[in-house]
Amino acid sequence: MTTGTQAQTVTVRVPGKINLGLSVGPLRDDGYHELSTVYHAVSLYDTVTVQPADSWSVHVTGPWGEHVPADDSNLALVAARTLAKRRARKAKVDPVRIDIDKHIPVAGGMAGGSADAAATLVGCRELWGLDHLENDLLELMGASLGSDIPFLLHGGTAMGSGRGEQVTSVLARGELHWVLWAGEGLSLSTPQVYAECDRLREEAGVTPGPPEPSGELMTALRRMDTDEVAAALHNDLQEAAISLEPVLAEALSAGLDLGARAGIVSGSGPTVAFLVGSQTEAIDLSVGLAANGPTGDIERAVGPVPGAQIIHQRSSPEPPRARPDTDRSGPLGPVIG
Ligand code: ATP
Secondary structure, eight states: OOOOEEEEEEEEEEEEEEEEEEEEEEEOTTSOEEEEEEEEEEEEEEEEEEEEOSSOEEEEESTTGGGSOOSTTOHHHHHHHHHHHHHHTTSOOOOEEEEEEOOSOTTSSSOHHHHHHHHHHHHHHHHTTOTTSOHHHHHHHHHHHOTTHHHHHHBSEEEEEETTTEEEEOOOOSOEEEEEEEETTOOOOHHHHHHHHHHHHHHHTOOOOOOOOOHHHHHHHHHTOHHHHHHHOEETTHHHHHHHOTHHHHHHHHHHHTTOSEEEEOTTSSOEEEEESSHHHHHHHHHHHHHHSOSEEEEEEEEOOBSSEEEEEEEEEOOOOOOTTTOOEETTEEOOO
């Protein structure tokens, strides 16, 4: 009898990201901006489970579940179908049902959609037994679906260049403590924030040069000194995000008044990330913000954490293969005697 097993459900945990530095260069011919960013994965996770099914579907639960489309436009479903299509050249794969437990704020600048897509690629690779598909190849496929997906596969703290899809690890040891504020009812579309950044630059007569990584931030991360990192946080999109949602300025100054070492809009916003010195400071700040800050969801997190990772899988034994000489069971059951 064979003892092989086949994964029946695979559950993957994937973090959200914030940007410790985001330098936005000129608009490229393909409509993207040239970027230099420092991504940082934080411990606010979505959980994605994939299992074989008769048809393709996605189901979303959790605190942010109702804000996510549960249809063909869901990035997790797009990612699964893309991987299946590439695989289908070699062998047919079954459709999957995808379940997402959504805790990363939606349209919040934390790349939640890309995170779910990254988790789905990792889950389906396992489910479909595509062990030969190395991480580099998965990152390459991810990049064709969304600029942040390679980083959500990679995790940790990493530099992003190009449109953010070219990822290289950053030397950083130790841990940073964060308080994340996601304003109630707030969401910003990423293209809208980039367009506002371009508009503000044009109004001010600023022509951006090629985006540069910040040496100050790299040194601060190498030393992992909270106050040095706090001083080096930088986001070129922050002014544009505040221009579209002025309550972000209110949230930032409330956090600083309440003791945050620094505050920054994450990516295109509107989530605001406050850097604090310890877990105790994080608790104090989240309590203070809940009582005295603008209304919003408040979460504590640490970073850096790994990218999309399998946390659970259930396998079912493969059906035993009949061996004509010894197998005595037949369609009518075992032969006794
Ligand atoms: P980014 O920082 O990568 O620009 P974001 O964090 O601002 O993204 P997302 O949470 O990724 O924004 O959502 C962007 C849009 O994508 C949402 O408006 C949502 O409708 C759509 N979307 C599709 N699939 C998903 C998903 N699985 N999770 C979240 N949003 C999704």
